[in-house]
Amino acid sequence: xxxxxxxxxxxxxxxxxxxxxxxxxxxxxxxxxxxxxxxxxxxxxxxxxxxxxxxxxxxxxxxxxxxxxxxxxxxxxxxxxxxxxxxxxxxxxxxxxxxxxxxxxxxxxxxxxxxxxxxxxxxxxxxxxxxxxxxxxxxxxxxxxxxxxxxxxxxxxxxxxxxxxxxxxxxxxxxxxxxxxxxxxxxxxxxxxxxxxxxxxxxxxxxxxxxxxxxxxxxxxxxxxxxxxxxxxxxxxxxxxxxxxxxxxxxxxxxxxxxxxxxxxxxxxxxxxxxxx
Amino acid sequence: xxxxxxxxxxxxxxxxxxxxxxxxxxxxxxxxxxxxxxxxxxxxxxxxxxxxxxxxxxxxxxxxxxxxxxxxxxxxxxxxxxxxxxxxxxxxxxxxxxxxxxxxxxxxxxxxxxxxxxxxxxxxxxxxxxxxxxxxxxxxxxxxxxxxxxxxxxxxxxxxxxxxxxxxxxxxxxxxxxxxxxxxxxxxxxxxxxxxxxxxxxxxxxxxxxxxxxxxxxxxxxxxxxxxxxxxxxxxxxxxxxxxxxxxxxxxxxxxxxxxxxxxxxxxxxxxxxxxxxxxxxxxxxxxxxxx
Numbered sequence: 001x002x003x004x005x006x007x008x009x010x011x012x013x014x015x016x017x018x019x020x021x022x023x024x025x026x027x028x029x030x031x032x033x034x035x036x037x038x039x040x041x042x043x044x045x046x047x048x049x050x051x052x053x054x055x056x057x058x059x060x061x062x063x064x065x066x067x068x069x070x071x072x073x074x075x076x077x078x079x080x081x082x083x084x085x086x087x088x089x090x091x092x093x094x095x096x097x098x099x100x101x102x103x104x105x106x107x108x109x110x111x112x113x114x115x116x117x118x119x120x121x122x123x124x125x126x127x128x129x130x131x132x133x134x135x136x137x138x139x140x141x142x143x144x145x146x147x148x149x150x151x152x153x154x155x156x157x158x159x160x161x162x163x164x165x166x167x168x169x170x171x172x173x174x175x176x177x178x179x180x181x182x183x184x185x186x187x188x189x190x191x192x193x194x195x196x197x198x199x200x201x202x203x204x205x206x207x208x209x210x211x212x213x214x215x216x217x218x219x220x221x222x223x224x225x226x227x228x229x230x231x232x233x234x235x236x237x238x239x240x241x242x243x244x245x246x247x248x249x250x251x252x253x254x255x256x257x258x259x260x261x262x263x264x265x266x267x268x269x270x271x272x273x274x275x276x277x
Numbered sequence: 278x279x280x281x282x283x284x285x286x287x288x289x290x291x292x293x294x295x296x297x298x299x300x301x302x303x304x305x306x307x308x309x310x311x312x313x314x315x316x317x318x319x320x321x322x323x324x325x326x327x328x329x330x331x332x333x334x335x336x337x338x339x340x341x342x343x344x345x346x347x348x349x350x351x352x353x354x355x356x357x358x359x360x361x362x363x364x365x366x367x368x369x370x371x372x373x374x375x376x377x378x379x380x381x382x383x384x385x386x387x388x389x390x391x392x393x394x395x396x397x398x399x400x401x402x403x404x405x406x407x408x409x410x411x412x413x414x415x416x417x418x419x420x421x422x423x424x425x426x427x428x429x430x431x432x433x434x435x436x437x438x439x440x441x442x443x444x445x446x447x448x449x450x451x452x453x454x455x456x457x458x459x460x461x462x463x464x465x466x467x468x469x470x471x472x473x474x475x476x477x478x479x480x481x482x483x484x485x486x487x488x489x490x491x492x493x494x495x496x497x498x499x500x501x502x503x504x505x506x507x508x509x510x511x512x513x514x515x516x517x518x519x520x521x522x523x524x525x526x527x528x529x530x531x532x533x534x535x536x537x538x539x540x541x542x543x544x545x546x547x548x549x550x551x552x553x554x555x556x557x558x559x560x561x562x563x564x565x566x567x568x569x
Contacts, residue, residue, distance in 0.1 A: 023390045046418075116506025206398065207398035
């Protein structure tokens with residue numbers, strides 16, 4: 001970029017100034033999470049903390065902190081497993097067979113990916129009341145799994161399209177049954193893709209507040225996404241220190257998974273599957 | 278592709294069965310039920326809960342005459358256009374363009390900060406925003422330090438607060454989409470325009486943006502559909518208040534269906550929400566088709 005010197009230095013300074021301001025604006029609301037979680041006199045405003053670990057010890061008791069995390073792990077882990085297995089099974093014929101309904105089904109799935117989930121929660125609540133599934137962890141797990149399916153099938157199919165059919169055919173020629181070829185040729189090649197899909201599904205379910213908020217009323221069964229609300233309390237009466245501490249504890253797994261996947265795949269990874277329409 | 282061996286329907290039905298069943302029962306079913314229930318007076322308790330009656334277009338009559346619902350539709354459109362179409366989309370594009378080919382450190386620091394707000398679970402982002410904007414929050418502390426008066430932003434400007442909150446939380450998505458798209462723009466085209474004497478703004482407007490058209494429309498579709506149904510952020514920040522000043526459709530739906538126990542009416546609101554989302558989607562789908 002030879003042209004950049006001289007005449008273009010002033011704009012570059014301006015650009016960096018704008019970027020710095022934007023970064024500050026984006027960082028400012030986050031700052032409070034860190035200061036308040038460690039501040040003995042934590043309030044709504046970010047300030048230099050009078051250091052204490054009391055908030056973290058308080059929120060890590062089993063009833064108020066551990067149990068919701070465990071519940072979240074059960075719900076989201078179970079739903080992720082169910083989603084990934086059924087999505088992989090469903091993606092295989094979609095990727096490999098000539099099916100008459102393939103295109104319409106794919107477009108329907110794409111449409112369902114964009115469906116605002118909020119809009120179906122009232123009828124789903126009605127359905128759960130009828131089936132006596134309110135407060136059922138299994139019911140909620142299965143529903144969460146269904147909500148993640150359109151996206152998971154779509155992404156898995158794109159990964160599967162990237163596994164050459166020739167490899168499978170070679171395995172068949174060598175006498176492997178289709179199932180065997182699937183297990184020992186296709187699945188190993190798809191493993192990175194499956195890992196990415198699993199991470200995505202888990203992260204999105206872990207952050208889902210509305211679904212368990214509506215379907216699970218018993219605090220003993222609610223996941224961390226809902227449990228964290230108890231620290232918020234009535235408006236303006238929040239236990240800010242504990243709220244911030246528990247928010248951080250609840251956020252940590254998501255950030256770690258995100259870093260793991262983005263490290264493995266590079267920054268644009270989220271759109272490798274999703275944006276290839 | 279396949280076709281080499283004859284396959285019965287079992288070959289696809291067996292593997293696809295579980296996924297299709299889940300989708301039918303828990304996604305397609307509720308949508309159809311939504312359409313059906315929107316015409317009944319189903320409630321959580323009382324006679325209407327045991328035997329919901331078909332009330333024809335009564336619920337829709339209520340929809341058209343209910344000022345709260347009219348207001349909720351308006352607020353949902355304002356929230357969506359303000360935070361997704363204008364806010365996230367434009368700011369995301371601006372960030373992507375400004376960060377394009379910058380030094381790695383600049384990209385990582387600025388990009389990382391923006392993405393951090395997006396990686397947080399929605400409810401945590403909402404807590405952070407509430408604490409930031411409330412009367413004794415960080416924003417007012419900063420304003421006071423600058424010698425400016427503060428106010429309780431969540432009461433005095435609730436719609437602006439949730440719009441800005443959603444811009445803060447969601448911009449990263451658009452930024453990542455546009456960063457990925459900008460990386461694919463052929464450098465020769467941009468350089469050719471530069472040689473011809475086009476300034477940065479003209480290069481962006483006449484060379485880069487037309488190439489990104491499809492990406493822009495697709496991104497608009499995705500962020501719009503995500504934003505129309507936003508519940509948690511608004512619920513935590515303002516709970517739809519003060520009064521009903523920031524009560525978007527998801528908030529109204531929640532209050533009616535679960536607060537007042539009017540499942541039928543709540544479903545009607547959900548139906549209106551689907552109509553709003555569908556309208557946006559149809560506009561974008563047209564934009565995508567026109568180009569081909």
